Amino acid sequence: AQRVTQPEKLLSVFKGAPVELKCNYSYSGSPELFWYVQYSRQRLQLLLRHISRESIKGFTADLNKGETSFHLKKPFAQEEDSAMYYCALHSYSGAGSYQLTFGKGTKLSVIP
Amino acid sequence: GAGVSQSPRYKVTKRGQDVALRCDPISGHVSLYWYRQALGQGPEFLTYFNYEAQQDKSGLPNDRFSAERPEGSISTLTIQRTEQRDSAMYRCASSPTGGSGYNEQFFGPGTRLTVL
Numbered sequence: 475a476q477r478v479t480q481p482e483k484l485l486s487v488f489k490g491a492p493v494e495l496k497c498n499y500s501y502s503g504s505p506e507l508f509w510y511v512q513y514s515r516q517r518l519q520l521l522l523r524h525i526s527r528e529s530i531k532g533f534t535a536d537l538n539k540g541e542t543s544f545h546l547k548k549p550f551a552q553e554e555d556s557a558m559y560y561c562a563l564h565s566y567s568g569a570g571s572y573q574l575t576f577g578k579g580t581k582l583s584v585i586p
Numbered sequence: 587g588a589g590v591s592q593s594p595r596y597k598v599t600k601r602g603q604d605v606a607l608r609c610d611p612i613s614g615h616v617s618l619y620w621y622r623q624a625l626g627q628g629p630e631f632l633t634y635f636n637y638e639a640q641q642d643k644s645g646l647p648n649d650r651f652s653a654e655r656p657e658g659s660i661s662t663l664t665i666q667r668t669e670q671r672d673s674a675m676y677r678c679a680s681s682p683t684g685g686s687g688y689n690e691q692f693f694g695p696g697t698r699l700t701v702l
Contacts, residue, residue: 506688
């Protein structure tokens, strides 16, 4: 069965410091991975996907199949980056649909 | 344009009561998903609709939970004889198409259910 692990519940960094939010996955097929973000009082929204290989709001994430990881990185944290971040794996459920499996999330707090 | 909407936003009920949670997806979106998120956890898949067809209900925890989408638009998640362990945030998401190719899922604001 597929699984997504985010080992840190809370990550605090100072403004301007580098950020790395860790995500590891377990999946027997070819993985499609995403990062979702939830800012305070807002709904869950897509931040980036590994297929597009783009940088969104300064964040990047590289899929490392050897280490089964998809860590989210940003070189210089900003206060507005403070939010809840979820790593998610898109996979076949085995019961008729493709679905997202989410990690437990990491709360990023950027200290001014 | 309007995003996914859910109602009510907050629901407090007593143990044993039935509740119905509503999701209004983005107009024209084919796929609709329900997720449940307990405190300190990530969203957990409950069920999936392709138009009006419930194609996957493997995530529904037991037979007290049911969902429908009769006209391929609005969906209702019903929990019968609620229990305290049902307390959670219930999230709905929709996407333009379904199938194996990933299409971004757009989430609603969620319904916070509290069972006393």
